[in-house]
Amino acid sequence: MLITEQNEIISLMPTARWDRPQQLFGYLEEEEAVALEPLLGGTLYQWLLDEYDRLRKLYVDITATTVRPTGKAKQDPRLAHADVTERLEQIQQGEYRNIYEEPDGRTKDVPTSDLQAIRLIRICQQIEFYKMLSHKAGLLTVSFNEGGGMNMVSADGYEPADEKRMERVVKDAYMSAGRAVDSLLLFLESDAKKDRQFTEKWSEADAFYLHKDLLFQTARVLNEYLDINGERMAYVALVRDIRFCQNTYLKPRIGGKLLKTVVAVANGESEYSEIPEYSELLILLRTALAFYVESRRTDLPPVKERLARRDSMADAQQAMETACAFIEDNISAFGKAAEDTPIYNAIRTREEREAKAKTFACATEERFRREYGQNGRKLFTAFPAVSRMPEIK
Numbered sequence: 172m173l174i175t176e177q178n179e180i181i182s183l184m185p186t187a188r189w190d191r192p193q194q195l196f197g198y199l200e201e202e203e204a205v206a207l208e209p210l211l212g213g214t215l216y217q218w219l220l221d222e223y224d225r226l227r228k229l230y231v232d233i234t235a236t237t238v239r240p241t242g243k244a245k246q247d248p249r250l251a252h253a254d255v256t257e258r259l260e261q262i263q264q265g266e267y268r269n270i271y272e273e274p275d276g277r278t279k280d281v282p283t284s285d286l287q288a289i290r291l292i293r294i295c296q297q298i299e300f301y302k303m304l305s306h307k308a309g310l311l312t313v314s315f316n317e318g319g320g321m322n323m324v325s326a327d328g329y330e331p332a333d334e335k336r337m338e339r340v341v342k343d344a345y346m347s348a349g350r351a352v353d354s355l356l357l358f359l360e361s362d363a364k365k366d367r368q369f370t371e372k373w374s375e376a377d378a379f380y381l382h383k384d385l386l387f388q389t390a391r392v393l394n395e396y397l398d399i400n401g402e403r404m405a406y407v408a409l410v411r412d413i414r415f416c417q418n419t420y421l422k423p424r425i426g427g428k429l430l431k432t433v434v435a436v437a438n439g440e441s442e443y444s445e446i447p448e449y450s451e452l453l454i455l456l457r458t459a460l461a462f463y464v465e466s467r468r469t470d471l472p473p474v475k476e477r478l479a480r481r482d483s484m485a486d487a488q489q490a491m492e493t494a495c496a497f498i499e500d501n502i503s504a505f506g507k508a509a510e511d512t513p514i515y516n517a518i519r520t521r522e523e524r525e526a527k528a529k530t531f532a533c534a535t536e537e538r539f540r541r542e543y544g545q546n547g548r549k550l551f552t553a554f555p556a557v558s559r560m561p562e563i564k
Contacts, residue, residue: 172196172199172200172203172220173203173207173219173220173223173292173295173296173299174195174199174296174299174300175227176227176232176234178232178234179234179296180195180300182234183296183297183300183301184300184304195303198303198306198307199299199300199303201303202298202299202300202302202303202306203299206298206299206302206348206352207295207298207299207302209376209377209378210298210352210355210356210376210378210407211295211373211376211378212372212373212374212375212376212377212378212379213375213376214372214373214375215369215372215373215376218372219288219291219292219295222288222292223292226285226288226289226292229285230285230289233289233292233293234293284368287362287366287368287369288368290358291355291358291359291369294351294354294355294358295355297347297348297351297354298348298351298352298355301344301345301347301348301351302344302348304340304341304344305341305342305344305345305348308337308340308341308344349402349404352403352404353402353403353404356378356380356390356403356404356407357403359373359380360380360389360403363380363381377407377410378403378404378407380403382410382413382414383434383438383440384414384434385410385413385414385417385434386413386417386421386433386434386437386453386456386457386460387406387413387457387460387461388437388438389406390402390403390405390406390407392457393406393409393413393461394406396457396458396460396461397409397461397464397465409464409468412464412467412468413460413464415467416460416463416464416467417430417460420459420460420463420487420491421456421459421460421463421491423513424491424494424495424513424514425456425494425495425498425512425513425514426509426511426512426513426514426515428508428509428510428511428512429498429505429508429509429512430456431508432449432505432508433449433452433453433456436449436450436453437453443505443506443508446504446505448497448501448504448505449504449505451497452494452497452498452505455490455493455494455497456494458490458494459487459490459491459493459494460487462483462484462486462487462490463483463484463487465483465487466483466484466487495514498512498514499514499517499518502514502515502518
């Protein structure tokens with residue numbers, strides 16, 4: 172579990188009054204397994220659980236930006252209980268103190284790796300808590316008692332929330348969870364491009380930001396061709412459709428070898444990356460692929476979904492024809508990667524057919540010249556064999 176303390180819950184929801192957070196553990200555990208672990212992948216998730224235990228023992232409270240020590244200093248009220256308002260303001264600013272006090276009063280630098288791990292854990296806590304609240308808000312307002320059935324939960328000094336406010340809470344929690352998910356993916360993506368502290372552990376997850384086997388390797392690239400509002404989770408949800416459309420619609424038309432080369436060009440890992448025709452082909456294929464993916468989207472309203480499926484499929488087929496025509500017109504520019512592709516074979520078959528037709532035409536013309544000569548009249552070659560019946564008089 173990545174949430175085990177009351178102050179962790181309060182830092183996420185200052186108005187919360189859960190003296191015994193273990194009452195929420197069942198709900199939190201469910202969201203951690205369903206909503207969080209798939210984003211992190213098994214390896215990173217298990218590593219983060221171990222880091223959570225280590226960091227809590229080392230710094231006491233990882234919710235505060237004032238990273239605090241263990242030992243005798245834990246008993247110091249100034250260290251063990253930071254001001255909640257100050258703590259929340261610092262958390263909202265995403266800042267953490269770079270030093271913490273040791274029991275003897277000395278200060279010690281907090282390793283950057285620890286600060287990054289704390290930041291990652293905080294984002295994960297937001298995801299599972301707000302997901303839990305958006306899904307279980309109704310269950311948290313009732314109690315189930317033996318003999319008494321279900322009752323509304325109330326407390327002195329608080330007025331029960333009406334239905335409208337409950338709906339607002341659910342909506343706000345849902346939006347907060349969505350923003351936290353995108354923050355998580357952005358954080359890990361940024362780390363993968365710079366420090367790579369979590370990249371190797373994260374790379375096995377379906378939500379890994381970089382898919383080098385696809386024409387759309389990242390959410391940013393996909394957003395240039397398909398409107399996903401820049402949301403990483405929208406990209407994650409479409410990865411399977413992207414892979415399906417790429418292998419089902421593009422690969423049979425242009426061949427696996429050429430497609431693999433274009434994907435390598437997209438990743439900047441091919442000797443053909445500097446050839447302009449490959450850059451143009453990459454744009455054409457991405458355009459066609461985006462339309463194919465759009466035709467399979469199910470996250471649209473029913474009417475828009477039907478229109479999207481119909482129009483996008485027609486646009487995809489047209490874009491694919493344009494790409495194939497471009498390959499045919501520039502077949503020599505694509506080098507060996509284009510050999511033995513369906514388009515290359517079609518060109519070669521057509522050339523062979525045209526060559527055969529030309530050879531046949533030449534042979535026919537030669538035979539005509541032998542039989543009719545230059546003036547086109549039938550030449551005398553031999554006396555015809557004539558059989559006549561006796562004339563009856």
